[in-house]
Amino acid sequence: METTTKPSSLADVANAHVQKAPGTRALGTGLETRGIHAWFGKNHVLSDINLDFAAGTVTALIGPSGCGKSTFIRTINRMHEFIPGAAMAGEVLLDGRDVYAAGTDVTKIRLQIGMVFQKPNPFPSMTIGENVLSGLKLSQQKVSNKDELLEECLERAGLWNEVKDRLGAHGGSLSGGQQQRLCIARALAVRPQVLLMDEPCSALDPGSTLRIEETIRHLSDTMTIIIVTHNMQQAARVSDYTAFFLSDGGPGQMIEASPTNEIFSRPRDKRTENYVTGRFG
């Protein structure tokens, strides 16, 4: 029986799936940010961001370009510090411990907080299989069941069926969407608790985008996902919580963070409403 009514608004899209409440899963205490500021040189780009990411949920970060969303997620896994002139303030608490605390092993932090980049970037000198397992080699971890892990990660990234017969081919021989799923599989192989995704679908066609969104929904059963996106439909489709970032010429600020269906149906702030209804930005 066909009873599907086509979702007509973002609010309907957001309501079409049940958002997870915090604490529905016992996966540790998750991730919190406390008063995050960021600078590039003297340029203050991000001001006082406080956000909680409950374990096992998907949070979308939306907002116009240049409002500091990418900078914010890069402070979470300490990639921010690679940019010359970068500075920050505040705390990122992973299971209650600050990732910026003195004596923290930063490579361990990045193993726990994985990242998928805007542009698919498989390693060109490695095969598909080597790409997936590259994180283990980079961090010098030994695993006994490499083949199982390889299959599991590719399966979870939704790529196994397409590549199982050519694991020895080069990563560059895949299409853009497959490459991005390969990069997701690569991030999964080191078993992160948190996965940061910086506009993972911005370079992809709608079909590949849909596949990756399915992948995100599956992954959120076992990990915390934070996704930066410019696609409001995507935020409504995949996320449990949405945070709206905005810069009024000064540093980027977080205007509002709510469950996704609320932010798209009854935003508290006028600026959020303007943005999600497409009246600006």
Added chain:
Amino acid sequence: MTTVSAPSPTRPWEASPKDRLRDGVLFALSIGLAYAVVSLTAMKGKLAYFALFFIFYMALTAGFQLYSRGYAAAKDAFVNSLVAIGAVVTVLPIASIIFTVVAKGIKGIHLGLFTHDMALAAPTDPLSSGGLLHAITGTVTLVILALIMSIPIGILTAVYLTEIRGSLTRPIQFLVQAMSGVPSIVAGLFILSAILYPITHAYSAFMGALALTILMIPTIARTSQEVLKLIPNDLREAGVALGGTQWRTVAMIVLPAARSGLITAVILGIARIAGETAPLLLLTGGGDKVNPNPFNGSIGSLPYYIWKSFNAGSPEAITRAWAGLLVLMVLILILFTLARLLGTRKVAR
């Protein structure tokens, strides 16, 4: 079943026979005019033919385009001819050198070259006696020793300059650039005065290789640096985001991704030193006998052999020198090919 008759494929953008005929006529006309001017005026000599031909050809093609298609097309035709001249001027001397070396050297080539050395042969002996074995093994020894020392130093320098970018980057960058201009004789004198006279007191392949290493490091370092700069930053970030330390990321991802470029750097380094003569004159002794010990004793090399044979002056010795040149060129070609093959093997898999 209906068959659709496909149109036959055409290439409307290519020159038509009429266009080609026109180009040919202009070409022939330029040759004719150049010939006429040389025979009728005071301008004489082979070079005059070339110069006049190019001038006439540029003027004719540009004038024709100006007449038929206007000013912009004339400029385009003019620059086209200039570029073609540039290419010809570059290739001509190379072709001429190769031709001369092959023509003169081939007379001195015989199988004995590769099995005998010059220990028992005098410069005036017939060409069939003696050989190049000592010089070939010597040059190969020198190049390999220099490669063993300069590849790691050169590439690590490039890694420091592009990946680590520490506080010494600027001075090191300056030094590397300055070093690439060091005259080879200076490198030779440096090793002579710093190591050979005070410490070892003896000629050896190792002394020569040290001087060659000084010449080779800047070439390898600078080329590798340019190559590493081209590796997208995404890959470095991806490596670090997967929990790699900086060194593991560089060694596992950045260097393999730059592999073919790094091999080009090594090839350019070989090209820089393989025919280098001045430091070898000071440091290797240039013996006529095969010397299996690279760390002690006089050792021959192809450039040294060529220099020595030309100096000997007899017709046989001069033919030997040309043969040596030919062998040196072929040897460099083999080294290049080998480096390419080793470098692309894994990628081609």
